[in-house]
């Protein structure tokens with residue numbers, strides 16, 4: 433019978449391989465309601481510039497809070513805090529629906545290591561865990577519906593395929609890549625440096641997920657703030673675009689569970 437991995441085992445997996453899966457972050461009996469709520473809010477607030485076959489909404493906490501209580505599920509947040517420190521912050525909340533027919537994405541590392549973002553740490557970057565990407569499986573993730581493709585160990589590289597100088601092309605599968613499958617309610621936790629991509633959805637149903645990213649207190653997030661001077665200067669200096677994360681509305685913040693509020697306090701509007 434499979435046993436539940438300990439925190440130490442998960443930390444080792446994350447350190448050596450760059451990723452791990454945390455099961456039952458959303459309990460089985462609750463996950464269908466969260467999936468429906470996220471899917472419905474994504475459809476209602478869909479980004480007009482989302483790629484074909486993808487439903488996408490950034491700043492998602494302002495539109496739906498059904499997932500918020502699970503951000504502090506003890507065996508999940510303990511792993512996040514053990515990696516990034518006690519005063520960790522949520523940097524992004526994005527909903528993503530990959531529809532049937534969605535093609536495989538390009539291999540990349542995430543912000544702040546993605547070299548196409550204005551606010552990136554230039555490659556070659558140092559070997560430091562500076563940001564975590566967590567992908568919440570609201571539908572089961574399978575090879576057929578496009579479970580995330582990961583390249584284990586690639587987080588220790590000092591570059592990634594978003595850099596023109598990287599010797600690996602983003603659209604070429606990497607020989608040791610695998611797909612991170614899991615049950616609905618599980619969360620794929622990745623070092624944001626790890627090379628990854630969305631898998632192709634060859635099934636006949638939508639893959640509903642959220643990307644919730646975490647930063648340590650010392651990482652500057654101001655370049656993500658719409659309208660900030662720092663954002664404008666980063667974009668002007670690099671000639672690159674940047675993700676936008678809208679501020680959390682005060683009334684949304686006030687309605688969050690007390691133990692979830694510290695994760696968002698740095699980003700409240702006003």
Ligand SMILES: O=C(O)CCC(=O)C(=O)O
Pocket residue numbers: 528530537542567578579580581628629630631641643
């Ligand atoms: O949808 C996926 O499986 C991957 C998403 C992704 O690449 C990202 O959010 O950076």
